[in-house]
Amino acid sequence: MMDDTALPARADADVEDLSPAEDAGAKTASAKTAGTDKSSADKDNRVSPMMAQYVEIKAANPGSLLFYRMGDFYELFFEDAEIAAQALGIVLTKRGKHLGEDIPMCGVPLVRAEEYLHKLIALGHRVAVCDQLEDPAEAKKRGSKSVVRRDVTRLVTPGTITEDSLLDAKRENVLLAVARTRATGDGAYDYALAFTDVSTGSFRVVASDHEMLAADLARIDAAEILISDAVYDDEEMRDFWRDLETPVTPLPKQSFDGPQAEKRLAGFFGVATADAFGSFSRAELIAAAAIVAYIERTQLGARPALAPPQREADGGSMLIDAGTRVNLELIRTTSGERRGSLLAAVDRTVTAAGARLLSRRLSEPLTDIAAIRARHDAVGFLVEETELRDGLRKRLAAAPDLARALSRLSLQRGSPRDLGAIAAGLKEGLAISSLFGVEPPRDLARCARRLAAVEPWLAEELTAALADDLPHNRRDGGFVRQGYDLDLDSTRSLRDESRRVVAALEQRYIEETGVRSLKIKHNGVLGYFVEVTAQNADRLREEPFNATFVHRQTMAGAVRFTSVELGELESRIASAGERALALEQAIFDKLAAAVVAASGPIRDAAEALAELDVLSGLARLAVDERYVRPEMTEGVDFAISGGRHPVVEQALARGSGGPFVANDCDLSAPESMKDARIWLVTGPNMAGKSTFLRQNALIAVLAQAGGFVPVTSAKLGIVDRLFSRVGAADDLARGRSTFMVEMVETAAILNQATPKSLVILDEIGRGTSTFDGMSIAWASLEHLHEMNRCRALFATHFHELTALTQRCNRLANATVKVTEWQGDVVFLHEVVPGAADRSYGIQVAKLAGLPKAVIARAKAVLAELEAAERVSPAQRLLDELPLFAAAARPVSSGSAVSAEPLPPEPALMELEALDPDSLTPRAALDALYRLKALLAESKGEY
Numbered sequence: 001m002m003d004d005t006a007l008p009a010r011a012d013a014d015v016e017d018l019s020p021a022e023d024a025g026a027k028t029a030s031a032k033t034a035g036t037d038k039s040s041a042d043k044d045n046r047v048s049p050m051m052a053q054y055v056e057i058k059a060a061n062p063g064s065l066l067f068y069r070m071g072d073f074y075e076l077f078f079e080d081a082e083i084a085a086q087a088l089g090i091v092l093t094k095r096g097k098h099l100g101e102d103i104p105m106c107g108v109p110l111v112r113a114e115e116y117l118h119k120l121i122a123l124g125h126r127v128a129v130c131d132q133l134e135d136p137a138e139a140k141k142r143g144s145k146s147v148v149r150r151d152v153t154r155l156v157t158p159g160t161i162t163e164d165s166l167l168d169a170k171r172e173n174v175l176l177a178v179a180r181t182r183a184t185g186d187g188a189y190d191y192a193l194a195f196t197d198v199s200t201g202s203f204r205v206v207a208s209d210h211e212m213l214a215a216d217l218a219r220i221d222a223a224e225i226l227i228s229d230a231v232y233d234d235e236e237m238r239d240f241w242r243d244l245e246t247p248v249t250p251l252p253k254q255s256f257d258g259p260q261a262e263k264r265l266a267g268f269f270g271v272a273t274a275d276a277f278g279s280f281s282r283a284e285l286i287a288a289a290a291i292v293a294y295i296e297r298t299q300l301g302a303r304p305a306l307a308p309p310q311r312e313a314d315g316g317s318m319l320i321d322a323g324t325r326v327n328l329e330l331i332r333t334t335s336g337e338r339r340g341s342l343l344a345a346v347d348r349t350v351t352a353a354g355a356r357l358l359s360r361r362l363s364e365p366l367t368d369i370a371a372i373r374a375r376h377d378a379v380g381f382l383v384e385e386t387e388l389r390d391g392l393r394k395r396l397a398a399a400p401d402l403a404r405a406l407s408r409l410s411l412q413r414g415s416p417r418d419l420g421a422i423a424a425g426l427k428e429g430l431a432i433s434s435l436f437g438v439e440p441p442r443d444l445a446r447c448a449r450r451l452a453a454v455e456p457w458l459a460e461e462l463t464a465a466l467a468d469d470l471p472h473n474r475r476d477g478g479f480v481r482q483g484y485d486l487d488l489d490s491t492r493s494l495r496d497e498s499r500r501v502v503a504a505l506e507q508r509y510i511e512e513t514g515v516r517s518l519k520i521k522h523n524g525v526l527g528y529f530v531e532v533t534a535q536n537a538d539r540l541r542e543e544p545f546n547a548t549f550v551h552r553q554t555m556a557g558a559v560r561f562t563s564v565e566l567g568e569l570e571s572r573i574a575s576a577g578e579r580a581l582a583l584e585q586a587i588f589d590k591l592a593a594a595v596v597a598a599s600g601p602i603r604d605a606a607e608a609l610a611e612l613d614v615l616s617g618l619a620r621l622a623v624d625e626r627y628v629r630p631e632m633t634e635g636v637d638f639a640i641s642g643g644r645h646p647v648v649e650q651a652l653a654r655g656s657g658g659p660f661v662a663n664d665c666d667l668s669a670p671e672s673m674k675d676a677r678i679w680l681v682t683g684p685n686m687a688g689k690s691t692f693l694r695q696n697a698l699i700a701v702l703a704q705a706g707g708f709v710p711v712t713s714a715k716l717g718i719v720d721r722l723f724s725r726v727g728a729a730d731d732l733a734r735g736r737s738t739f740m741v742e743m744v745e746t747a748a749i750l751n752q753a754t755p756k757s758l759v760i761l762d763e764i765g766r767g768t769s770t771f772d773g774m775s776i777a778w779a780s781l782e783h784l785h786e787m788n789r790c791r792a793l794f795a796t797h798f799h800e801l802t803a804l805t806q807r808c809n810r811l812a813n814a815t816v817k818v819t820e821w822q823g824d825v826v827f828l829h830e831v832v833p834g835a836a837d838r839s840y841g842i843q844v845a846k847l848a849g850l851p852k853a854v855i856a857r858a859k860a861v862l863a864e865l866e867a868a869e870r871v872s873p874a875q876r877l878l879d880e881l882p883l884f885a886a887a888a889r890p891v892s893s894g895s896a897v898s899a900e901p902l903p904p905e906p907a908l909m910e911l912e913a914l915d916p917d918s919l920t921p922r923a924a925l926d927a928l929y930r931l932k933a934l935l936a937e938s939k940g941e942y
Contacts, residue, residue: 124247159224192283218322354613365704375706382619402606416479423462495576642712645695676812683816684840739767
């Protein structure tokens with residue numbers, strides 16, 4: 001935070017940088033308005049030309065904080081000043097009056113503008129940067145009422161930043177647009193998401209729907225979301241958009257104009273039709289066009305080197321909802337930090353681009369078994385080829401961030417260091433492409449081909465042109481190598497060695513004239529001149545020298561001459577610095593244009609380097625941490641031997657907490673077998689149940705992301721959807737208690753899990769009364785077993801649920817072993833078959849430090865309660881309640897319990913929702929087919 005004294009009011013400090021009109025306006029605005037006479041009132045209501053300009057520019061950029069350049073500061077006024085002062089923790093002052101009202105004002109120094117921009121963007125604000133477009137001296141020439149010309153040179157939003165100083169090098173900065181169109185037939189909506197990282201040029205499009213939307217947004221993890229203002233204000237979606245932590249930018253409906261979408265997208269990429277990029281739905285075209293329109297607006301016409309949009313296959317990645325991502329801490333912990341997440345534990349990349357790609361792969365694990373196996377092939381190859389892996393990683397560590405350098409250059413924000421990064425990256429890429437043997441695995445071979453496809457001339461040209469030590473800014477000059485451009489070299493010589501150049505000319509004149517006393521001198525009146533003694537003056541007036549030297553001045557004892565050559569030299573010396581810089585700028589523009597022209601191959605090379613970094617990093621991880629290749633199958637296998645938690649294991653190793661206790665997990669039984677697909681895990685708190693649940697989910701994520709896994713062996717069927725309900729947190733802002741949040745997340749799981757899903761549930765029902773909670777846990781477990789039929793780990797303290805294994809043929813009991821020693825509980829962290837006999841809650845409370853009197857009283861109460869329990873309620877329920885799937889059937893007359901029936905079958909619900917009068921013949925036929933499909937899925941349980 002900046003010291004409050006560092007930003008005083010600057011009514012007079014900037015006068016030297018303002019035009020006369022701005023100076024007068026600033027002084028008028030700063031004057032105290034004492035008295036109530038008419039002249040004072042007129043003065044207060046007068047609008048200075050400078051403030052008129054500010055108001056006009058601000059009106060043209062609504063929704064953005066206006067950074068208004070005044071000399072060495074960016075100033076903010078009115079409401080912008082109040083917002084920025086609070087957000088940045090800087091002084092809010094005032095600067096005179098505007099229409100009779102005080103003008104709130106704050107400002108930031110020009111030299112620290114990037115720092116403050118970073119803070120504002122991180123808070124979700126958008127900033128319009130308004131710069132001076134001319135020297136204030138030019139405004140003075142136009143008259144006393146002239147204002148320095150200013151205009152917005154850049155719109156900075158969370159999703160469009162490209163500067164390294166504003167970006168996290170290891171995290172993508174995604175701009176996402178959501179388009180919604182009305183679906184045909186049933187009146188529902190189709191959604192599509194288009195998303196790009198402007199800083200790297202990636203551009204993807206994916207279809208979505210109302211149910212998938214939240215999960216897709218969580219997977220993409222955008223920095224800024226664009227939607228139509230109509231969708232933003234939609235009554236059903238209003239709370240959804242406003243509850244997102246990501247900044248949401250509503251745009252006029254014209255930005256999501258369907259008829260113009262294809263034309264706008266094709267125009268941006270300079271093609272005749274968007275069909276060149278593949279087949280897109282109407283919603284997908286609208287979302288992609290909204291992205292490019294927003295980029296054109298915010299970049300003021302400059303176009304980043306975006307890749308053509310690529311459509312993601314439906315169901316191509318594991319569905320992981322937002323709650324599960326938080327619970328499993330895939331990319332960030334629940335506190336928002338990278339450290340402690342799965343990403344931090346498995347990241348062995350050596351480049352920023354590789355770290356970004358690894359994060360993306362962990363966020364969207366594949367469901368295509370062929371693609372997963374191809375990644376495993378590449379990792380396995382690099383595990384075995386130690387020398388190749390080490391050499392590859394050494395080369396990769398020297399490769400700069402090609403993608404972000406290319407993006408800045410295409411947006412005309414590049415620096416000489418970005419050109420140097422392109423040169424170094426392409427050179428390393430060409431060297432890496434030759435490292436692989438004749439037949440490397442598919443993914444490695446593809447990367448090698450993409451690296452070799454870049455023409456070497458560009459890297460050679462950049463290397464020849466650029467100096468070894470490059471400045472941060474192109475305006476500093478000095479970045480072109482000596483010897484690259486002869487004109488520049490001679491100009492630099494004039495600039496840097498003017499004395500030597502003048503001395504050389506003087507020596508040549510002496511030799512030509514034979515006058516040894518000839519001198520070239522300089523003063524403020526004549527500039528450069530030739531001076532000789534009076535005795536030698538006639539020599540310069542004689543032929544042929546009189547054609548070269550022109551008399552300028554006669555002094556006592558000396559005569560002064562000039563020459564055309566000397567005048568030209570003087571002019572060149574005076575302008576040499578400006579000319580040298582101009583020549584360098586021209587060379588920079590030429591090199592940058594060559595880079596942008598080759599953006600396609602450069603982008604391919606950047607992606608190949610990132611992929612090689614990820615693959616070699618996962619291989620390094622496998623070697624360091626003893627990870628092995630999982631066997632991936634098309635079925636519903638889930639057999640893990642010696643599984644370990646990747647994050648906890650490393651934390652124990654760093655803290656000398658002893659070895660991690662590995663555990664097995666087998667949920668592989670097919671439908672026909674009595675063995676388990678659901679484990680009911682019991683045991684005391686602190687014993688490691690949550691760790692066991694999470695580690696199996698993380699193993700599935702890591703395997704389908706393409707990595708080896710922390711196991712002795714693993715046979716895994718593809719997980720299409722991963723669900724986790726672990727931990728407890730409330731959502732007070734939306735009026736939700738901890739229990740309500742738990743129920744909402746549980747509902748999502750029970751409504752969406754499929755037979756190929758993996759579900760981990762921890763302590764369902766603990767936020768309410770004992771009987772309520774146990775009833776909900778009982779019913780949820782039955783639903784997973786009978787209706788969802790998925791693979792699941794279900795941890796609970798309701799030991800009564802263990803009795804369900806007597807009739808649920810795919811349910812098995814497992815428990816975490818503990819032992820007691822001298823009245824204390826000892827956790828063994830080993831998961832074994834069986835059920836816990838008790839929860840050891842009092843022993844855990846003792847470890848936590850509860851007073852001895854409380855512990856003693858708790859033991860006495862527990863003994864009384866256990867003695868009072870005569871009949872097992874769980875056994876009675878088993879005897880009297882039907883299974884979940886049978887509950888929808890009529891209860892026999894002899895049954896003592898009449899269970900509340902379940903909701904109707906899906907086919908009945910679909911039939912009830914139909915309106916026959918509104919159906920076309922085709923829609924009626926489609927509805928009939930849907931009903932038959934739903935009946936077939938119910939397997940006759942009607």
